[in-house]
Amino acid sequence: MTAAPADQPADRTSGYTARHLSVLEGLEAVRKRPGMYIGSTDGRGLMHCVWEIIDNAVDEALAGFCTRIDVVVRADGSVEVRDDGRGIPVDVEPRTGLTGVELVMTKLHAGGKFGGGSYAASGGLHGVGASVVNALSSRLDVEVDRGGKVHLMSFRRGDPGVYDGEGPTAAFTPRGGLTVAGRAKRGLTGTRVRWWPDRQVFIKEAELDWEQLRARARQTAFLVPGLHLVLHDEREQPAAVEELHYSGGIAEFCEFLAPDAAVSDVLRLQGTGHFKETVPVLDEQGHLTPTEVERAMAVDVALRWGTGYDTVVRSFVNIVATPKGGTHASGFERALTRTLNKRLRDARVLRVAEPDVTKDDVLEGLTAVVTVSFPEPQFEGQTKEVLGTPAASRIVAHVVEKHLLEVLSSTKRGDKAQAQAILEKVAAAARTRIAARQHKENQRRKNALETSSLPAKLADCRSEDNDRTELFIVEGDSALGTAKLARDSEFQALLPIRGKILNVQKASVSDMLKNAECAAIIQVIGAGSGRSFDLDAARYGKIILMADADVDGAHIRCLLLTLLYRTMRPLVEAGRVFAAMPPLHRIEVSNPKKGQEKYRYTYTDAELRRTLADLEKRGVRWKEPVQRYKGLGEMDAHQLAETTMNPAQRTLRRVSIGDLEAAEQVFELLMGNEVAPRRDFIVDGAAGLDRERIDV
The missing domain is CATH 3.40.50.670 (Rossmann fold)
Structure with missing residues (x-):
């Protein structure tokens, strides 16, 4: 048996045992790997945290319980979000023994958006938004107006407790449970969340971008008609205040986004579809049971074509932006292309010999807002940039195809003219693309001709x-x-x-x-x-x-x-x-005299007549008939060289x-x-x- 080298232990596994394994409990995992939950720890991650809290308030507005949301950026670096919704539940959740406020702020995957009937459609789906923000805050305060009382609870890096002063540097005493801070006006409900980003997690340069906040808030105000979204920036003196409120919804949003003059009015395509999916549902014993449920998906699309070439398509799921698209966006584009090809053929705008238009032709000059709303959508990752629910593609495609075909086939005078303008716009884009491709192919073919053998x-x-x-x-x-x-x-x-x-x-x-x-x-x-x-x-x-x-x-x-x-x-x-x-003719002279040419060539009928007349006048005889060349191939090599190719004798024009x-x-x-x-x-x-x- 060979002995182990002196510089290695006899048992190679002795340095790696179960005691070397780590278990991250609760919010500790968020602090250890923040990028997994908010994408990054720079300004983008900071903005993501702000919108996790705002989205909770927006979900209340979508459910019909909230009409105003205030977002306040404080001079001390904190951010406060106030809404007049129902307020976070303050009663005790029976399985955990925690109040609703502490539960949603300290436990991952806890909330009212897991099929319990509190929200028909919501942007917060994983139950980690508020708890992740709490874990990444040096201090977070929650105030809830509910049941005629003002309930207060504070946290330090995710742990509940009490502060004896203002700001994250005040003395902190760990302690669970809600505190009743006073009485609320009768019938008044709502939630106020104020938090200070933890600089142990976020980089020093991480700051909130006011313009990004305004753009996102404006987008939300468009998507939730009637909602008043008020922004306050107290970092400036005097404080900047901007109220965003739009009643036109996504049609107004589409017009706002459009970068060019309109070819068509904003078209609104709305409909609903149903699908079934199997999801795990908690039963009364707390067990997850696979259950088939039927979902209803609402589709709302606003679109218009303009004179330009740029494409602006924004897609949303339960008002959450999906900048990288997903199944709903692919269904929209597929239906758009298929419908326009059908109408272009039916209306004979495209000739029979012309190929179908492509997606790029259809999207040229298009501005569109595509929204879907349904319970528990499947996103790819916590950042919710891509929708993965397969049924969305089919339902969106059906709604778009059905209603867009009705608009483009309308016989009303105004609608008919508008439909024709859209079809001409798309057909022109296709023809331009084909011409550009042919030009490129011609250049390649020319280069190939010029360089080949x-x-x-x-x-x-x-x-x-x-x-x-x-x-x-x-x-x-x-x-x-x-x-x-x-x-x-x-x-x-x-x-x-x-x-x-x-x-x-x-x-x-x-x-x-x-x-x-x-x-x-x-x-x-x-x-x-x-x-x-x-x-x-x-x-x-x-x-x-x-x-x-x-x-x-x-x-x-x-x-x-x-x-x-x-x-x-x-x-x-x-x-x-x-x-x-x-030459066109050859005259063969009979018995030519010495020095006389045996053959005379003429190049036109008129020259032949003149030549024959001259020969006759001089008494020169020729063989009949005069040969008329039907082609160059009738000449022998000597004749061709003599008459046409030899530089010493030929005539060139x-x-x-x-x-x-x-x-x-x-x-x-x-x-x-x-x-x-x-x-x-x-x-x-x-x-x-x-x-x-x-x-x-």
């Missing part, structure tokens, strides 16, 4: 000297074979295109970049397109359009010029675009901006979107048509 069908040249290099854009694969034999591969490159390329006069940038022929031309020239076009990056000194000498060839040339004008205009302005001049603009105007006339000008052109030109030239 050259297409396989390009027959490139060897030289990189732009003063010499030429790119022939050739019509058809049949002409490519002949052109390969006719070209000088040192400086002449060939790119074949199949027939007539896309009409970019009517096509979008996205369609143009998706077109294989257009994309290949842009890619081979290598200088980009549109605003990103860089003339110095062009790979060739000349761009030569080589198409057949017939009507179709002219049409293809026009299409190519339109593409160059739209996407690579600096290339044309620099005089680097040319049109090749292939430089394309100027004036020519290009004229071509674009003609092309717009003949192939553009406007039908009326094209009809007028055909009618006006019909009288001058030479009927003999029509092959019928």
Whole structure:
């Protein structure tokens, strides 16, 4: 058996036994881990404590027993909250033997909001709010007006007792139980809580933010119509006093939050839904028994669309803000998107080919307040930032979908105009989003074209000297074979295109970049397109359009010029675009004399007639019939080089901006979107048509 090393004990577990385990009793756990209950120990945590006490008073207002709440920020750092509600119960709770005041102030998870019927809907749900504030206070005083008496109780860091003076530094004697401090006016009830934050817990810099307090108080006053919420700041001299009272409820709140001009009035959507859930309920013996209960959930939504782009959506559960949303917010957004898509289709505001609008389209310019109210909601954590009750999503979605559809489908004159404005607003947002995405995709596609390898069908040249290099854009694969034999591969490159390329006069940038022929031309020239076009990056000194000498060839040339004008205009302005001049006819001279050309080429019907007349006049005979080229592919390599490609013998026509603009105007006339000008052109030109030239 191997012995343990000298520097280690023989039994490794002897240093960790049950006596090393700690049990935090009562409020000791709160003081040990305050962040778990209030989020932090800075100003935000301090504000959370203030609202734990205020929310208790607001719950009384929600239950219909409180009409006024005063919040006083004292100069000595304490905060006092006064309400005219029913007052905390002062009688003894039978199971613990403690009065109601001591119970809610010293015991975690104790209160009147656990299904006992005291509150139908409440913001305080875990029964830890008041007791947590008490645990984190160097001193807390509670006064309760109830039963014609004023009841008083004080605490020091959660422990009950009596002070012999003012403030947290006064001598303290631990002692339980309520003290009757005097008589209250007949019928007067209410609660007053004053507390001093414990600086052993909160950091030195932690202070109450007056603006945050005002904003939260204003929000509460909107959510509880009729409630008078009065703020006092005694840290200033004279003291600042502000009373907040709104009778319009969340509709007025929605209008207050809106950052832009209105597209619609504030729409109010209200309804109720029911759901069942299984919860543990205390029976008479104090045992938790799983029980299925039916809940009623009230939904109240106010919303309006504005001309702007920002979205403001505030959600609440029993007037407690849920800044990170939850099931009620997701149900609202889902129903909003589904309903608007249905109406947009039914009203034919969206075309059949257009995709459905998304949540972001619907939320653009929207201001909304979404509130739900029901007993014992499930929150994620004590800070109550996210609602987790699953049924809320379904119920909110049902209420919103039903009532919003009624509003948007209304046939009343005012409602119909307003509904149309909303639908147009959402549809416009969707179209803008799609256009922006297409622009981004086009830029990516353009970048990909500019950086990817050259297409396989390009027959490139060897030289990189732009003063010499030429790119022939050739019509058809049949002409490519002949052109390969006719070209000088040192400086002449060939790119074949199949027939007539896309009409970019009517096509979008996205369609143009998706077109294989257009994309290949842009890619081979290598200088980009549109605003990103860089003339110095062009790979060739000349761009030569080589198409057949017939009507179709002219049409293809026009299409190519339109593409160059739209996407690579600096290339044309620099005089680097040319049109090749292939012949239309070949005249073979019979028995040519020495020094006489055997073949004569003409480029137009008029030139053919003049040439034949000249030959006849000089007594020169030719073979009949005169060859008419139907395409470049009918020439052999020697003929193509001699007539069209050899720089020493060919004729090129430089394309100027004036020519290009004229071509674009003609092309717009003949192939553009406007039908009326094209009809007028055909009618006006019909009288001058030479009927003999029509092959019928």
